[in-house]
Amino acid sequence: MKNLLFVALLFLTETLTAQTTKKPAQTAIIFKPLIISAPKSTAVIKGHVKNFTDKYWELAVTGDLTNYSLKIPVDKYGNFNKVINIDGETEDIYLYLNDEAITVCAQKNDILTINWDNKNFKNTFSISSPKKGTNERLQTMISIYNLYRKEITELSDTLYSDNITDSVRFNKINSLYNKEIFTAAKNLDHPETRKLITDVYYKYTGLLNEYGLLGKYHLRVGGNSNAAKKLNQLFGPEAYSIKSEFAYRNCNNYKYFIYSYLNSGKALKETRINDPALRTGVDHPTPTISGHSAAIDNLNFSGELRDWYITYMLKIKFGTRSFTDAKSIFDDLMPKVRTPRYADSLKQLYATMLLLKPGSPAPEFSLKSDKGEMISLQSLRGKVVYIDFWGVNCAPCISEIQHATPYLHGRYKDKSIVFLNICVDSDERTWRNSLASMNVEGINLIAEGWVNNQVCQKYYVTGIPHYVIIGRNGKIVNNNSARPSFGTELTNELDKALSNK
Structure with a gap:
């Protein structure tokens, strides 16, 4: 089940393209073991488990550049308490319990309490936060996981088939999108809901992009309810092309969609729009961008997101291209990165890759x-x-x-x-x-x-x-x-x- 870890997040990276035949659901785990930047904040995972015979259980935390796994030690009384590092304002966490990867999230200074009986996991598992809004979001995430984890896997299998048309693919994607986003929008007026609905939007927008449907079709919530109208207002036909600082800081689905979107030569707008919930920056013309170093100066959108994109792209290049090719891109892009944590990460990456360039002694093992x-x-x-x-x-x-x-x-x-x-x-x-x-x-x-x-x-x-x-x-x-x-x-x-x- 640990192979489920990054499937939802990484439909679209160049690494996945290099690894898959066609089916995203059959890709292997992607991890970044050697790029380490200082975490921005921490949260606490604590709780109690009954009838537990192992010394620890495991979880994984997403991050700007590093998805890292942790062992959570359990004492002889069944108690555990662990501090985890968080890169953004919110990070997704995958709990490896009961042979599944249960998806939740944590924010700066969160305290998440998890309890279960190992002999009766399904009926005893619980997760909570002392913060009311955070707790409601956690319960919604558990509901989404339980309701749709099977359907998203089945959808992936269906989309893979060569025997269906684009319109059928879109209808299947949009249908499940409607189910999941309505569940995520249960408390639409709560601030904590914004992360959930943004995650869902970019998850299914990523699927449209994966199957070449983006632009030809647009996600839309059906019905005339106030919730439907609000969701369609928040996520209009081309919302994916607008830079979002909120999504960058809170939603990994957004970052990895943006990587694929930009790397395929599409445009990203940095613009001020009417809805303050989606207001993302100052007015700029829509740039023409490319993921290749020759066109990097056309990445006119600013700030940490741009530096994240450059850093992540270089990580991918060093992981999939020859050292010579990757180095030429690195030499061009490294001076353009202004965010210290990303610049430091690139320096560490380059130091590692120097040890693996052609002609270097192969590491012994x-x-x-x-x-x-x-x-x-x-x-x-x-x-x-x-x-x-x-x-x-x-x-x-x-x-x-x-x-x-x-x-x-x-x-x-x-x-x-x-x-x-x-x-x-x-x-x-x-x-x-x-x-x-x-x-x-x-x-x-x-x-x-x-x-x-x-x-x-x-x-x-x-x-x-x-x-x-x-x-x-x-x-x-x-x-x-x-x-x-x-x-x-x-x-x-x-x-x-x-x-x-």
């Missing part, structure tokens, strides 16, 4: 194999090493292993090349069972803990599948190598690496 042996990178010196960071819950990873990798093994059967398959998203038992059912060739290793595993951190594995080529001399050839299905793009790299002594 030693991992357990399926045969129970510890395999070190040092022991493979003298051979070309092709590393496949993969996961048992990652559909694109499995597709590569089953349909493209066998050719590579045949082509390089008698060559001095080692294929390392490093599983990152599983416990050992599940991993071993998957190896047996899939007949995975090569040397199979496991790096449990993913985001917390040093191997993933050292190699900046921001998503899976992720491939690395290491030369005979133990130095990096490419930390973002082509995947097996890319054919000659990969084999040319491997052949060149083999020819270098």
Whole structure:
């Protein structure tokens, strides 16, 4: 169930595009282990659990650049109390409980109290805040999660089908949008509701963008109720194209929609409009923007959102492009970032990537194999090493292993090349069972803990599948190598690496 963590937030990033075949619901977790900026504030998670036999439970916190997981220690009496860091005014939190990822949120100085009986979770789970408005928002979020988590998954499956028209896709998206936003707008006049309805709007706007429907169709709430009229006023046909400081500071769905929207060359308006609830800045002409460095000066919208966009884009570039290409973009954009926390994050990112540029010594590691042996990178010196960071819950990873990798093994059967398959998203038992059912060739290793595993951190594995080529001399050839299905793009790299002594 932890693979549900970022699916709702990251429909549209370049990283996901690189990882999926078509289905967003089958993508792997995205995390950013090496970009760390100082948190803006904190909140507290506390409570009590009955009949709990483990030493901790887990949650994850979204952030401007870092989605990080935390273990919440539980004492022998079932009590827990943990301070969490928050980047924006509001951050989403995913509670890994009862084999699910329950979505809630926290604000600066919040105290969230969680209680449940582990033998009867469904009927005993509760979450509350001493602040009345915050508490009402929490209860609404729980209602939304319980009511629509199954429907959104089923919707994704339906939208993936090639047998439906655009109009049918839109109607299905708009229909579920209507259900969810009316639930989110239960207390429409309450200030805390604004985050909920904004989240819902950008979640479904993101789906329109995902399937090429944005602009051709517009989300609209049906009916003539006062709530419907207000919602349609707040989120008009092109509301997504208007910069929103509120959404940037409170809604991760907005940030990741904006990343995809801007990166595809669309325009963003920084303008003052009539409704004060959506007033976002001073008047400016609509800029022509692009996600490529050559057009970055056309990003005329100002402030932290612009710096976030630049920083996030560079993070993606370093995670998916060659070091040379990413560095050229970094050199152009880094001087343009004015927000200190983002500038600091970029400096840390660049320092990390310097260690992984071609010609740098590959970070050493030693991992357990399926045969129970510890395999070190040092022991493979003298051979070309092709590393496949993969996961048992990652559909694109499995597709590569089953349909493209066998050719590579045949082509390089008698060559001095080692294929390392490093599983990152599983416990050992599940991993071993998957190896047996899939007949995975090569040397199979496991790096449990993913985001917390040093191997993933050292190699900046921001998503899976992720491939690395290491030369005979133990130095990096490419930390973002082509995947097996890319054919000659990969084999040319491997052949060149083999020819270098």
